[in-house]
Structure formats: C-alpha cells, structure tokens
Amino acid sequence: MRRLLLRLRNTFGRDRQDDEVTREITAHLALLEDEYRRRGMTADEARLAARRALGSVAHAKDLHRDARTFTALDDLVRDLRYATRLLRRDSGFTAVAVLTLALGIGATTAIFSVVNAVLMRPLPYDQSDRLVRIAEHPTTSGSGVPPAPRIVINRLELAALRSARTLSHVGIYGGRPFSMTLAGPDGPNRLAGERVSTEVLSMLRVRPLLGRIFEPHEEQSGSDAVVILSYRTWQEDFAGRSDIVGQTVSFDGRGYSIVGVMPRGFEFPHAQAEFWMPFPPAPGGRPDQDAGVSIARLADNVAPDAAAAEVATILTRVRAARANAQTAARPRYELIQLREELVGPIRSALFVLAAAVGLVLLIACTNVASLLLARSSVREKEIAVRVAIGAGRGRLIRQALTESVALSLAGGIAGSVLAIGLVQLLQILGAVLPRRDLYTGTGLSIPRLEEVGVDATVLVFAIGISVVTGILFGVVPALRQSRADSAQTLRAGAGTARVHSVLVVSELAMAMMLLVGAGLLVHSFVRLANVDPGYNADGVVWYQAFLPRERSGVQVTAFAEDLATRLRSFPGVQAVGYAPQILTGNLLRETSLRTTPAPPERPPSARTDARVVSRDFLSVMGVRVVEGRGFSDGDGAGQPRVMLINRTLARSGQFTGNPIGQRFYALGDQPWEIVGIVDDVHQFGLDREPGQQIFIDFRQSPGAGLNGLFFALRTDRRPGVPAADVRRIARQLDPLAAVSPVATMEQLLSNTMSRRRLYAVLLGVFAAVAVALAVIGLYGTMSYAVAQRTREIGVRMALGAPRRAVMALVLRQSAIIATAGIALGLAGAVGVTRYLSGMLFGLTPLDPATFVAVAALFAAVVALASYVPARRAALVEPLTALRNE
Amino acid sequence: MSDRVELLQGTLDLIVLRALSTMGPQHAYGLAARLEQVAEHPLMLNQGTLYPALVRLEQKGWIKGAWQRTESNREAKYYSITKAGARALEKQAERWRRLAGLVDKLLLNES
Numbered sequence: 001m002r003r004l005l006l007r008l009r010n011t012f013g014r015d016r017q018d019d020e021v022t023r024e025i026t027a028h029l030a031l032l033e034d035e036y037r038r039r040g041m042t043a044d045e046a047r048l049a050a051r052r053a054l055g056s057v058a059h060a061k062d063l064h065r066d067a068r069t070f071t072a073l074d075d076l077v078r079d080l081r082y083a084t085r086l087l088r089r090d091s092g093f094t095a096v097a098v099l100t101l102a103l104g105i106g107a108t109t110a111i112f113s114v115v116n117a118v119l120m121r122p123l124p125y126d127q128s129d130r131l132v133r134i135a136e137h138p139t140t141s142g143s144g145v146p147p148a149p150r151i152v153i154n155r156l157e158l159a160a161l162r163s164a165r166t167l168s169h170v171g172i173y174g175g176r177p178f179s180m181t182l183a184g185p186d187g188p189n190r191l192a193g194e195r196v197s198t199e200v201l202s203m204l205r206v207r208p209l210l211g212r213i214f215e216p217h218e219e220q221s222g223s224d225a226v227v228i229l230s231y232r233t234w235q236e237d238f239a240g241r242s243d244i245v246g247q248t249v250s251f252d253g254r255g256y257s258i259v260g261v262m263p264r265g266f267e268f269p270h271a272q273a274e275f276w277m278p279f280p281p282a283p284g285g286r287p288d289q290d291a292g293v294s295i296a297r298l299a300d301n302v303a304p305d306a307a308a309a310e311v312a313t314i315l316t317r318v319r320a321a322r323a324n325a326q327t328a329a330r331p332r333y334e335l336i337q338l339r340e341e342l343v344g345p346i347r348s349a350l351f352v353l354a355a356a357v358g359l360v361l362l363i364a365c366t367n368v369a370s371l372l373l374a375r376s377s378v379r380e381k382e383i384a385v386r387v388a389i390g391a392g393r394g395r396l397i398r399q400a401l402t403e404s405v406a407l408s409l410a411g412g413i414a415g416s417v418l419a420i421g422l423v424q425l426l427q428i429l430g431a432v433l434p435r436r437d438l439y440t441g442t443g444l445s446i447p448r449l450e451e452v453g454v455d456a457t458v459l460v461f462a463i464g465i466s467v468v469t470g471i472l473f474g475v476v477p478a479l480r481q482s483r484a485d486s487a488q489t490l491r492a493g494a495g496t497a498r499v500h501s502v503l504v505v506s507e508l509a510m511a512m513m514l515l516v517g518a519g520l521l522v523h524s525f526v527r528l529a530n531v532d533p534g535y536n537a538d539g540v541v542w543y544q545a546f547l548p549r550e551r552s553g554v555q556v557t558a559f560a561e562d563l564a565t566r567l568r569s570f571p572g573v574q575a576v577g578y579a580p581q582i583l584t585g586n587l588l589r590e591t592s593l594r595t596t597p598a599p600p601e602r603p604p605s606a607r608t609d610a611r612v613v614s615r616d617f618l619s620v621m622g623v624r625v626v627e628g629r630g631f632s633d634g635d636g637a638g639q640p641r642v643m644l645i646n647r648t649l650a651r652s653g654q655f656t657g658n659p660i661g662q663r664f665y666a667l668g669d670q671p672w673e674i675v676g677i678v679d680d681v682h683q684f685g686l687d688r689e690p691g692q693q694i695f696i697d698f699r700q701s702p703g704a705g706l707n708g709l710f711f712a713l714r715t716d717r718r719p720g721v722p723a724a725d726v727r728r729i730a731r732q733l734d735p736l737a738a739v740s741p742v743a744t745m746e747q748l749l750s751n752t753m754s755r756r757r758l759y760a761v762l763l764g765v766f767a768a769v770a771v772a773l774a775v776i777g778l779y780g781t782m783s784y785a786v787a788q789r790t791r792e793i794g795v796r797m798a799l800g801a802p803r804r805a806v807m808a809l810v811l812r813q814s815a816i817i818a819t820a821g822i823a824l825g826l827a828g829a830v831g832v833t834r835y836l837s838g839m840l841f842g843l844t845p846l847d848p849a850t851f852v853a854v855a856a857l858f859a860a861v862v863a864l865a866s867y868v869p870a871r872r873a874a875l876v877e878p879l880t881a882l883r884n885e
Numbered sequence: 886m887s888d889r890v891e892l893l894q895g896t897l898d899l900i901v902l903r904a905l906s907t908m909g910p911q912h913a914y915g916l917a918a919r920l921e922q923v924a925e926h927p928l929m930l931n932q933g934t935l936y937p938a939l940v941r942l943e944q945k946g947w948i949k950g951a952w953q954r955t956e957s958n959r960e961a962k963y964y965s966i967t968k969a970g971a972r973a974l975e976k977q978a979e980r981w982r983r984l985a986g987l988v989d990k991l992l993l994n995e996s
Contacts, residue, residue, distance in 0.1 A: 021936070024913065027961040031914040034957055 075395070079402035087407065093375060094407070097368045100776075101411025103769050104364030105469060106418030108357045109454070109462045113423055115350055116461075117452040123339050124265065126205040132304070132335040134161070134170075134294040134311055149334065151341075153315075154291040155281055158197070160318045161296070166307035168299040171199035172292030173269060173279060179708070180275075181546050181738045183250035184237045187731075188738035190546050191233065192272040195279035195292075201228075203297040204268060210234075211245035211260030214278050224278040227256040231264040233274045251275075253548045253736075269293075271450075295338070308335045342447045348838055349759060355835075356517065356766045359510045361465070363770050365473035366510075367777045370503045372404065372477035374784050397478045404474025405467055412466030419462065420454050427452065430758045432751050446758065476503075497785065504774075504781045505821045511767070511774035512825020512858055517836060518760070518767035519854040524841040525760040528753060534681035534690065535583060536622025539715045540745035542582060543726050546738045547707040557637075557699060559733050560614065560709055566729050567713060570721050575714045577617030579698070582710050584683045584748060591694065593654060593664040608649060608692040609683070610667055612701040618644070618678060620714050621745075628660045628676030636699045643672040649692035650677045666694055667701075685752035687841050710742065759839050771858065774821075775865045782814050782869035793873055794881025803874040810873045814866030822855060822862070897938045899981055902974040905948060905966040912953075912961035913939060939964060947973050 032050035033043075041049060087094040122128045135149035153161070153172060161170045174195040181188045201213040209231065218226055227249070229238070238244050248255045256277070267273065282290045298307050312333040319331075376383070386396065430449045446452075476499065545563065547556055564576040589610040615631045626647060635642050643666065650659050663671040672694075680690035713721060723741040730737040743751075750757075786793070793806055833845035843850065904919050905911060911919070913935050942948045947970030950962045966974070 023960075024936070024962050027912070027959060028914045028917075030959050031912070031955065031957075031961060034959070035918075 075398065076402065079399050080406060082399070083403040083406040086403065087410075090375070093371060094410075096776075097371055097407050098410045098414055100364045100367050100371075100773060101408050101466075101469065102414035102418055103773070104357075104361035105408070105412050105415030105462060105466055106422060107415075107766060107769065108361045108465055109415055109419035109458060110422035110426065111350075111353050111357045112461050112465075113419065113454055113458040114426065114446065114449075114452050115354060116455075116457055118343050118446060118448050119347070119350065121448075121451070123342075128339060129337060130298045131203070131338040132296050132298060132307075133338060133341060134296060134315075135334045135336045136315075137332040137334060149336070151293055151336070152291045153294045154289065155287040157315055157318050158292075158294075159287075160314050161311065164307070164310050164314055166299050166302045166310045167296045169199040169203035170294070170296040171197040171203065172294055173197065173200050175269070175293030179546070180251040181253075181548065181736070182233075182237060182275075183253075183736075186237075188546075188736055189237060190544070190738040190740055191274040193275040193277060194269060194273045195277050196268075197279045197292070200268075200295060201276065203295070206262065206266055206268075208260040209263040210242075211258070213260060214276075218278045219280050221280040221283055224280045225254065225256050226259045226278065227251065228260040228262060228276040229258060230262055230266065230274045234261045253550055296335075298335075304335055308333065311335065346446060346755075348835070349755075352517075352835055352839065353759070353762060355832075356514055356763055359514050360766050360770050360773075361469065363507050363510050363773045363777075365469055366503050366507045367773050368404075368407070369473040369476050370500055370777055370781060372474065373480065373500060373503075374780065376477050376480065400478035401471060401474045404478070405470030408466045408470030408473070409463070411469070412462050415466070416454065416459060416462045419458070423452055423454060426758070426762070429761055430754060432754050446755070497788075500781050500784070501817055504777050504817050505824065507774040507777045508818060508821025508862065509824035509828060511770040512822050512855070513828045513832065514763070514767040514770045515854050515858055516826070516829035516851060517833060518763040519850045520833060520836055520840055520843060520845065520847060521756075521760040521763050523847065523850050524839075524843045525753070525756050527842045528686050528756060531682065531686040533686060533749060534623060534679050535745075537745035537749045540621065541713045541715055541721070542742035542745065542748075543711045543713070543723070544740050544742050545709050545711060545726075545730050547734055548736045549707055551707055551734070553701075556707055556709070559737070560698070560711075562733050563711065563730055564614065564616075566733075567711065567721065567726065570725070572715050573713050573721060574716060575616055575620045576711060577614045577620035578709045578711045579611065579613040579617050580709060581611070582742070582748065583617075583621050583623075583681060583712070583745075584685075584752070589667070591666045593649075593666055593694070595664065597665045597669050608666075608694060610694050610696065612696050612698050614698045617698075617712065618695065620712050621681075623681055624679040625676050626679050628674070630676055630678070631695075631697045635697045639700070641670055641672045641700050642675040642697070644676045644678050644695040645674055646678055646690065646693040646695075647680045648690050649694065652692055667696065672696070686749075687752075687756070712745070756839070756841065771861060775861055778814065778817065778862060779865040779869065781817075782810065782866055783872070785813065786810060786869045786873045789873075790876055790881045793876045794878045797876065797878040798882065806876070807870045807874040810870035811866060814862075814870070818859070818862040818866065822858060825858075826851065826855060896981070897934070898942055899974070899977050901935070901938055901942060902947065902966060902970055902977070905964060906971060906974055910953075910963040910965040912955070912963050914961065916964075942970070945973075946970075 029047075029050050033046045036046035036049045037043065123131070125131060133151045134153055135151050137149045152175070155172075158170065158172055161167065164170065177192070178194060179190055179192045181190050196214070198214045198216050198219050208228065211228070213228065214226065218224055229244070234240060234244060238247075241247075244258055244261060247258050249258060250256070262276070268276075279292060281287065298304060315333055383396065426446075427449055430446050480499065545559075547559060551559070560578050564578055567573055567576045589612075590607050591610040592608055613631075615633070615635070618625075618630060625644075627650075628644075630644065631642070645659060655662060659674050660676065661673065663673045665671050678695065681693070682688065682690055683693070684691070711726075715721070723739070726741075727739040730739045793809075796806060796809075797803070829851070830846060835845075837845045900920065901916060904916055908915075908919065917935055939948070939950070943950055943964075947967055948964045949967055950964045952960060953963045955961050
C-alpha cells in the first residue's frame with residue numbers, strides 16, 4: 001500500500017524526482033570518470049568511457065522511472081503533456097479540429113439533452129410509471145388511418161372501475177378548457193383550472209403545501225364548494241398569506257372555501273392550471289353521458305397486462321348492460337402509460353433527429369481523422385525517429401490516441417458550451433403559446449421542452465461521447481502512423497491518399513443523406529406554409545372577455561355588441577367580430593344535419609362542428625362566402641333561423657341538389673335554412689383536412705351560458721389596441737367583466753406549424769453543418785493532393801502539358817470522389833427517408849424534385865470546393881516546382 | 886542480449902542487500918565496482934540497471950539513501966541497509982540457497 005501511494009505520488013510529482021535521479025546519475029558518472037582518469041585516460045576519454053559503462057543516461061532514467069511509477073499512468077501523463085504542447089504549437093490545426101468537433105459534439109449533446117428530458121426523465125410523480133390512462137380503440141370499419149383512441153370514460157364506467165382490484169385508484173378529470181373568474185383584490189381575474197375527481201390528487205401522491213386535498217364526500221353536488229389553489233395563485237393573488245386555508249373566495253360569483261395549496265411546480269394536467277375543484281356529476285345529467293378523461297394507478301405488484309384484462313372485462317360488461325344488441329362491435333381496451341401518451345407522438349421524430357446528429361458527429365470525426373492523417377505525413381520524421389529508438393507499436397498507437405482524445409475533449413468542452421446555446425435556440429424555436437386550449441393538432445412542438453437543459457447527466461454524456469469520438473477518429477491515423485516502421489512505407493504516399501479518398505467519399509455520402517432529409521422537411525414546410533388557411537390572419541388580434549355566469553343571454557349579447565361597437569371606433573381597428581371560441585381550435589359542439597328533430601340513434605360517422613359566431617365574425621376573419629350570402633342584419637333573434645355551411649359539408653353527399661334553401665334540424669328543436677356556403681377553414685392546423693362545419697348567428701343561438709367570448713379585432717397596425725384600454729372599456733360596460741389579451745391570429749397560425757418548423761430548421765442546420773464539414777474535407781484533401789503532386793505537375797508542365805490539362809487532371813480526381821460520394825449518399829437516402837414519412841406534408845419520402853434539387857445543389861457546392869485546388873495546380877510554375885525539390 | 890548473463894529476477898536485490906550488509910553504506914558507483922570485482926569477469930550488467938533495483942529496495946524500506954561527500958569530495962547518494970532490510974536479506978538468502986540447491990540437484994540428475 002505504501003508503495004502504491006509512493007508510486008502515485010511519483011507519477012505526478014515527477015519533476016522533482018527526475019532532478020533527484022539526474023543528480024544521482026551525474027554523481028555516478030563523475031565517480032566513474034575519476035576512476036578512468038586514475039587509470040590514465042584523458043578527460044574526454046574518461047567521460048566517454050564512463051557513459052558507455054553506465055549506458056545511456058536517458059535509458060537509465062527511464063529504467064529508474066519505470067521502477068518508480070505505474071508505467072501506463074506515467075506514459076499517459078507524459079503523452080498528455082506532449083500532446084498539449086504539440087497542439088498548442090500547431091494552433092491552426094488545433095483550432096480547426098476543435099471547432100469541427102465542437103460542432104459535432106455540441107449538436108449531439110443538445111439533442112441528447114432533449115432525449116434525456118423527454119424520453120428518459122420520469123414525470124414528476126411518485127412511481128409515475130404506474131400511472132395509466134384507460135384508452136378505448138374504436139372498431140374501425142374499412143381501411144385508412146385508425147382514429148385516435150378515446151381516453152374518456154363516463155360515470156357509469158368510473159363507478160364500475162372503482163371495484164377493480166388491479167387498480168389502486170381510478171378517477172376522471174375535466175380535460176376540457178375550464179376557467180373561472182376569481183374576484184381578486186385587483187379586480188376580476190380569469191384563471192384556468194381543472195375539475196378532478198377525489199382520487200386524482202391522491203393517486204398523484206403529491207402532498208399539498210398547505211391544507212389538504214379533497215375528501216370523497218366533496219364529490220357530491222352541493223358539498224363541492226371547495227377549491228385548492230396553485231402555488232402561483234396563492235403568491236400572486238393572495239400575496240402568499242399563511243392563513244389562506246379556510247378563507248372563502250369568490251369564483252364566478254360563488255363562494256368557495258380554500259382547503260389547500262399545492263406545492264410549486266405541480267402542473268396537473270398542464271402548466272396553466274391555477275386551481276382545482278371537485279368534479280361532481282353534472283346536475284340532472286345522464287351518468288352515461290357525463291364523462292371525463294380517465295387516469296388510474298395500478299395496484300402494487302400488479303402486472304399492467306393483468307390490469308388491462310380486468311379493465312377490459314369490466315368495461316365490456318358495463319357496455320353490454322346498456323347497449324342495444326345490434327351494436328355488436330366490441331372495442332379494444334388498453335392501458336397507456338401517462339408519459340407514453342405525452343412522448344409517443346414525437347418518439348420517431350426524436351429518433352430521426354438523433355440519427356441526424358449522429359451523422360453530423362460521424363462527419364466531424366471523419367474530417368478530423370483526415371486532418372490528422374494529413375498531419376501525420378508531416379510528422380513522419382518524428383515517428384520514424386521514435387520507432388528507431390525503440391518505441392513499440394502499441395506505445396505509438398497509445399500516444400496517437402492520447403493526442404486525439406485530448407483534442408476531442410477540448411472539442412467536447414467547446415461543444416458543451418455550444419449545446420447550451422443550441423438548447424436555448426431550440427426552446428425559442430419550439431416555444432408555443434402557453435394556452436393549450438387555443439390550439440389543436442400538431443401544435444405542441446416537443447413536450448416538456450421547458451424542462452430541457454444541460455445538466456449533470458448531459459455533461460457526463462458529453463464527456464463520454466468526446467472520449468468515444470476521440471478514439472473513433474484517432475484510430476485510423478494512429479494505426480497508419482504506427483506502421484511507419486520502414487522507409488518504404490514512408491515513401492509510399494499512395495496508401496494514405498487512398499484512405500483519404502475513402503474518408504472523403506464517406507463524408508460526402510453522409511452529408512448528402514442529411515441534405516436530402518433536410519430538403520424533404522424544408523420542402524414540406526414550404527408546402528405547408530403555402531396552404532391557404534381559408535382565412536386572413538394579417539393584423540387580427542384576439543381578446544377574451546368573461547362575464548359572470550349569472551348574466552342572461554340577452555345581457556351577454558348586449559355587452560358583446562356594445563364592446564364590439566366601442567372597439568370598432570378605435571384608431572386602426574377596421575372591424576370587430578366575436579364568438580364563443582376562436583376560429584381555429586377544438587370542437588366545442590358536435591351536431592349532425594337531420595330531417596327530424598330527434599337526435600339519431602347512432603352518431604354519424606363524420607362529425608359536424610357547429611360554431612356560433614357574430615354577424616361580422618366570418619368577414620372579419622376573411623372567410624369567403626363562395627355561394628349564397630353571409631349573415632346580415634335581418635338574421636337577428638326572432639327572425640327566420642339561418643345557417644351557413646362550409647364547402648366540405650356541402651360536398652359531403654348529404655344533399656340532393658343545391659343545399660342552399662334546404663332546411664335541416666341541427667341545434668335545438670327548430671329547423672335551420674341553409675343560406676350560404678363558405679370556404680373551408682383549416683381549423684385544426686394547415687396539415688389537417690378541414691372538417692364539416694356549420695355556422696349559426698350568435699343572436700339566434702339557442703344555448704345561453706356563453707359568457708366567455710373571444711373578440712377578433714382586424715387592425716392595420718401590429719401593436720393593435722392596448723389591453724388596458726380594452727379592459728377599461730369592458731369594465732365600463734360591465735364592472736365584473738374579466739378581460740385578457742390572447743394572441744394574434746398570426747401567432748396562432750404559426751403555432752400550428754411550430755413542430756414542423758422546428759424539425760425543418762433543426763435538420764436544415766444539421767445538414768448545413770454537415771455539408772460545410774464535408775466540403776472542407778474535400779477541399780483539404782484536394783489541396784493536400786495538389787501539394788503532394790506539385791513536382792509531378794511541374795514535370796508535366798515542363799514537358800508541355802497545357803494548364804487546362806493539369807486542371808482537368810485534378811478536377812477528374814475530385815469528380816470521381818464527389819460522384820462516388822453523391823451516388824452513395826443518394827442510395828443511402830433512398831433507403832432511410834421512409835423514416836421521415838411521418839414528418840412530411842404533401843410529399844412522399846422519395847419526392848423526385850427534392851432529390852434532384854438537393855443533388856444538384858450539392859454537386860455545385862462540391863464543384864466549387866474542387867475548383868480552387870485545381871486552379872492552384874494549374875498555376876504551378878514548372879521551374880519553381882522543380883527547383884523546390 | 887544472448888551472450889549476456891541474465892540475472893534471475895530478484896537476485897540483483899539479494900546481491901545489493903548482501904553487499905551493503907557486508908561493506909556498510911555505499912553509493913551506486915561503489916556497488917557497481919564491488920559487483921564487478923565479485924563477478925571476476927567483465928561486468929555482466931549494465932551499471933544503469935542498478936538504479937531500478939535501488940529504487941525498488943528503497944520503496945520496500947529495505948535500504949535508505951542519503952546524500953554525502955566522497956573521499957574525492959564528490960557528492961553521491963550513499964545507501965545503507967535498514968533493519969527490515971537485514972531481516973529480508975536473511976530470508977531471501979535462505980530461500981535462494983534452497984532454490985539453488987534444488988536446481989543444482991535437478992541439473993545433476995538430468996545430465
């Protein structure tokens with residue numbers, strides 16, 4: 001043990017020890033010299049003889065050191081010192097190599113940090129892998145994309161499932177946008193919240209910061225006037241008062257007793273939830289139509305399969321008890337992990353991104369490998385000397401690898417810094433509007449993106465990948481270098497050139513593949529952005545206003561009309577419309593067109609979305625009337641009921657002849673006459689087909705209780721109307737009105753494209769880096785080849801070869817490499833682009849136009865990169881070239 | 886290499902310890918000279934190889950080195966045997982004798 005410590009100390013405190021040895025050996029030599037002089041030698045002879053007798057001083061020292069320390073460790077320290085000295089001396093090479101590696105490692109680390117946060121980190125609940133949803137896969141008739149599973153269960157099913165032995169808890173929550181107006185000290189404040197059945201909070205196993213969670217009896221109507229606040233609301237609306245529990249607050253004009261405050265960071269089911277209330281059955285509602293989103297926790301020591309089987313048995317029994325015998329179609333039930341539901345849709349995209357950065361990293365490695373190769377030919381002499389004085393092959397390889405790992409660690413450090421920047425860029429690019437109730441479809445770019453960061457796990461990954469990278473790109477040059485054992489191999493540059501060409505071809509091929517992938521994504525994004533949304537988003541700003549629940553339909557209509565009129569008089573505001581929901585967004589009401597007042601026995605196969613809008617709403621949004629007319633002043637309350645239908649519905653085959661003038665039952669118990677057909681609106685995002693829609697004038701809408709309204713202001717100025725002004729006017733009309741700015745229509749539109757934009761930009765950046773690296777690699781290789789062949793070129797020119805021929809000579813060489821690279825890359829792309837198919841819009845993964853355009857672009861860049869060295873070759877002066885030898 | 890007499894692993898340690906125990910403190914050069922003397926024919930080991938042995942022994946705590954002046958007023962590191970060294974010498978010498986005897990016997994029987 002003592003020796004071990006001593007050796008360890010010796011490994012690091014080497015300088016002092018070396019001095020000691022030198023001193024001892026010098027003393028030894030001096031004594032020997034004395035002896036030889038005594039025997040009659042001259043001073044010089046004596047010194048030489050003494051050295052011979054002792055052997056080489058350096059060798060003696062080495063022997064001494066080998067005994068003193070762990071050789072391997074010692075060598076490592078020595079190699080590292082040597083490597084850093086060398087890299088510092090060769091600062092140009094080092095800078096290029098470190099930068100290249102930083103790009104590769106940085107991109108890889110950034111994507112890994114996303115994978116880490118999204119795929120690997122569990123949800124912030126205790127044993128969150130035991131939390132599941134109950135999903136029902138409808139039996140599909142016919143082919144086509146299967147519809148998304150339903151994750152909603154009704155109260156009958158909930159009651160039955162509570163007896164399941166394989167589930168420790170089962171509950172439901174609202175799942176739909178839910179908000180209420182809190183009568184706060186600073187005026188009414190509209191807050192988003194969630195209604196949860198009692199089991200939900202207890203199955204999440206999050207302890208409240210203050211107070212308690214709900215008790216089972218609070219789930220009955222009448223005893224449900226209790227609320228739990230979020231940490232943020234407690235802090236901002238109640239100044240963090242410690243005596244908050246037990247206080248009564250007013251939500252939508254009704255008093256609620258605060259029973260608890262949840263801890264900071266509790267974001268269920270989303271980050272905007274500011275309060276939680278019990279979820280009692282709807283008063284007077286039928287239990288089989290009163291439903292909520294399911295959530296359950298598996299009982300301890302129960303296999304998910306067993307639970308799924310029991311759930312399926314129970315639900316099938318419930319279904320059989322009330323369904324008519326005809327509906328024999330039996331749905332399939334499944335338990336989906338809560339986290340899986342979140343990350344499932346982007347798993348394949350993350351896989352594609354990870355593969356893309358992997359390629360970038362490989363290209364970076366290849367590039368540095370060929371740089372090292374080129375440099376090793378410069379260092380031939382040094383290597384030859386090392387071999388001559390007895391360095392073994394293993395020793396040489398180790399030294400070379402130490403150098404490359406040192407290089408890649410430097411690259412890794414720079415790359416980590418780069419990764420931090422990249423993650424921030426990613427968060428900006430992937431940012432979506434916080435109000436998730438306002439958009440649908442592929443809006444969410446990457447779930448949990450805000451949790452992505454460069455943490456310890458990510459840094460460990462960065463270091464690990466740096467070491468692997470260092471070995472990866474160092475091993476080929478190291479093997480070649482170490483073979484430099486005879487003068488013959490030193491002379492034969494041909495082998496090195498061949499390795500170079502192979503490296504460059506593979507680099508070009510990989511860059512080509514990335515470029516094809518990026519091309520496909522960018523192309524489909526351009527297509528998407530060019531889709532006509534069916535409305536005009538320019539300059540439209542949204543506000544949301546809420547009135548207390550007790551306001552009657554007439555009062556709400558009057559308020560809305562007055563507010564619209566007042567807002568219209570603002571400078572810069574051209575038109576104002578309003579509706580209970582924004583133009584794009586989730587279905588609020590489903591209906592079907594019928595010839596009888598009674599609802600159909602079975603819901604129709606295609607959903608029809610019913611939207612209630614103000615008279616001017618559609619014209620404010622720029623939705624075109626393609627046939628018939630829009631709403632007019634004559635369509636007010638008490639007038640004949642009219643509706644508009646969209647083009648998709650008009651073409652759905654439900655009508656015989658021209659739909660205009662026909663009457664149908666839809667909402668309520670009166671028929672509606674179709675007076676016009678409007679253009680389709682891509683309400684679920686540009687990448688989704690528009691659904692069937694009907695529009696009804698707000699004034700004729702049968703349903704009251706529409707006390708939350710969205711106002712669309714078409715403005716000619718981007719800043720629009722200050723929110724404070726809108727709030728002031730609204731309060732003049734109704735002192736209890738809560739007003740909040742929402743977003744511009746452009747933001748909402750851009751939001752629906754954010755995921756695709758993120759993918760296109762990311763892959764585009766990766767491809768650009770890859771192409772730049774590959775082109776630098778090609779350029780470097782060709783320049784090196786020209787430099788090596790300067791003499792040959794000189795001879796050729798001296799013998800009368802025209803400059804053109806010399807240029808052709810070089811260009812031919814790079815053309816062979818480039819063609820091979822592009823061909824291989826295209827072949828590879830054909831093989832792998834099908835993994836992109838889920839991320840494409842309006843293109844097949846083998847879109848010929850993209851392939852051709854990308855290949856042409858790449859060829860042009862490559863041609864440019866080979867032209868410069870070729871030109872340099874052509875400018876070689878024969879005399880200078882020959883004289884130089 | 887082939888014409889050199891390879892010292893068996895460990896024997897150099899034994900020789901050095903023995904030399905130090907009979908001659909008292911010595912510097913490396915003195916030890917080398919002594920070995921040359923004993924070996925009768927020109928040195929079988931490169932004098933440089935003494936150093937690893939000296940370090941090894943010093944690390945084991947069997948010898949101790951100290952800088953002193955020689956008679957010719959040169960500075961040199963004098964090594965002396967420690968108590969542990971003396972004990973080790975006894976043990977090693979015994980082991981060596983047994984081994985040597987065994988090898989001798991084997992060689993005689995085979996020939």
